[in-house]
């Protein structure tokens with residue numbers, strides 16, 4: 647089977663870029679991978695890990711002759727990076743990203759993309775709280791959603807190619823507008839992270855309970871928040887700065903709902919509390935039913951093709 651993409655360029659090799667590199671190779675989705683990262687230390691580590699065919703020093707060098715360029719860096723840095731690579735992009739190439747926010751990224755990237763190059767932003771809804779090239783693993787995207795947000799009038803063939811690429815990595819692909827993506831993720835990801843960051847900070851500042859007690863009794867619920875609140879500070883700073891409007895809208899709604907529960911508690915309205923918790927329990931059961939329940943990284947989940955024994959071998963001239 648021939649690979650979907652001839653040459654893949656990765657700009658940024660952290661958790662997401664490192665996972666794409668491993669998965670693209672393992673599942674035979676690309677013929678070759680050229681990677682680069684901002685720091686010499688990360689580039690050196692990528693060479694040591696051997697997860698790319700070539701590691702180069704500059705972003706412009708990485709995208710030369712690439713058919714698909716995926717920018718895997720914090721969303722605030724995407725615009726300047728695309729401005730930097732614009733002149734080196736091959737006509738007909740696809741430029742994509744993995745940012746957790748889409749409208750701002752689209753607005754920042756689009757003005758720099760030359761005519762004849764296809765900009766198709768994407769967001770794999772998969773991750774862990776770890777960062778850096780060592781934290782990536784090939785099964786990260788298996789059975790997870792990858793949302794593509796092509797701008798209006800985007801090239802159909804380019805969208806199909808990117809769709810096929812993410813499917814080969816094991817992801818389920820969905821297409822929506824950047825604006826809708828940002829609303830959906832504000833409630834399913836960004837607001838939960840904001841709450842986790844808040845509550846872990848509150849526990850730290852609460853002086854009547856000692857830090858060692860907080861750690862000792864964390865299985866009472868706190869532990870799950872600490873995992874989310876350990877997520878990368880740069881990435882999440884950029885998410886809140888770039889999806890501000892949608893998150894603020896969700897936060898206003900959240901504060902109203904919290905006020906309702908607070909009132910019920912103060913009034914001793916057990917029925918209101920019980921009804922609310924019954925509704926939320928049904929949501930949890932729905933998530934379990936559709937197989938999106940695991941908070942742990944998806945180690946051990948089988949790629950669909952792996953489960954059926956039809957996984958393509960990594961590309962080599964012999965198996966084309």
Ligand code: NAP
Nearest residue numbers: 658659660661662684685688719721723745746773777778
């Ligand atoms: P990461 O592990 O911290 O890796 C970030 C990479 O970006 C590193 O290679 C880093 O290079 C590079 N970088 C950082 N700042 C840069 C800058 N100003 N200019 C150029 N390169 C820069 O991060 P990640 O978790 O892979 O996240 C990358 C993107 O994926 C983010 O946009 C995030 O929103 C999105 N995303 C993350 C998750 C998740 O759960 N983590 C899930 C879905 C999508 P150096 O190592 O050389 O500094």
